[in-house]
Amino acid sequence: MRLQGKVAIVTGGGSGFGEGIVRKFVAEGARVVVADRDAAAAERVAASIGEAARPVTADVATAAGARAMLDVARDGFGGLDILVNNAGIGHTPQPMEELSEEKFDAILAINVKAIYLAAREMVPFLKAQKRGAILNIASTAGVSPRPNLTWYNASKGWVITATRSMAVELAPFGIRVNALNPVAGETPLLATFMGQDTAEIRAKFLSTIPLGRFSTPEDMGNAACFLCSDEASMITGVAMEVDGGRCI
DSSP, X not given: OTTTTOEEEEETTTSHHHHHHHHHHHHTTOEEEEEESOHHHHHHHHHHHOTTEEEEEOOTTSHHHHHHHHHHHHHHHXXXXXXXXXXXXXOOSOOGGGSOHHHHHHHIIIIIIHHHHHHHHHHHHHHHHTOEEEEEEOOGGGTSOOTTOHHHHHXXXXXXXXXXXXXXXXXXXXXXXXXXXXOOBSSTTHHHHHSSOOHXXXXXXXXXXXXXXXXXXXXXXXXXXXXXXXXXXXXXXXXXEESTTTTO
16 A cells, blocks of 8 residues: 555546556545546546546646646645646557647647646645655656657657756655656557557567567556655655567
């Protein structure tokens, strides 16, 4: 029960890695706000867990979405200890100059601006209590970029740098900030990254991962639980690779 008594917000908690993190946190004693722009997904996950989870429909790329998440944490569970910025989107492999401006703006809004908005809303609360943990979900794409995913790669590189900068600035307030760098996993984003989901493309993708498999929601939940627990009280500013050796 490494997170006993903790209150967490997990964005994009209605599926994929986010759902894995939610379930692990609850199993370890936390109460969790399941935030997702897909109301049905958030409600499904929260309903399957019970009283330890509360759903909230929130667009993380808006200030109103960030406020809604914090309100549910405070009103429903009495506070906030952990923020997991997991929500993210990608784009299909294509030459960098061919990505539409609309898609570029969406990537920046969800992968980048959402972290700023969440920090603007929640950091003052965490500073006031002089404790907390923030976990940003980055990607191996920010460390070892794949071609034709340039703007997604760049957004995740930003997340890694932001994590390190946030860690330095917030350390005096007792707030730790870390990141996870997963390789692609069995989530709704997998087909997007690969362009199309075929046995041949999967085999080619897996050949770049030494351990020979994708990241799973359970992998992410386990790593996230450690970094957000008191066991990691001396760890901040780290971008931990959960990638089966992909970045070696």
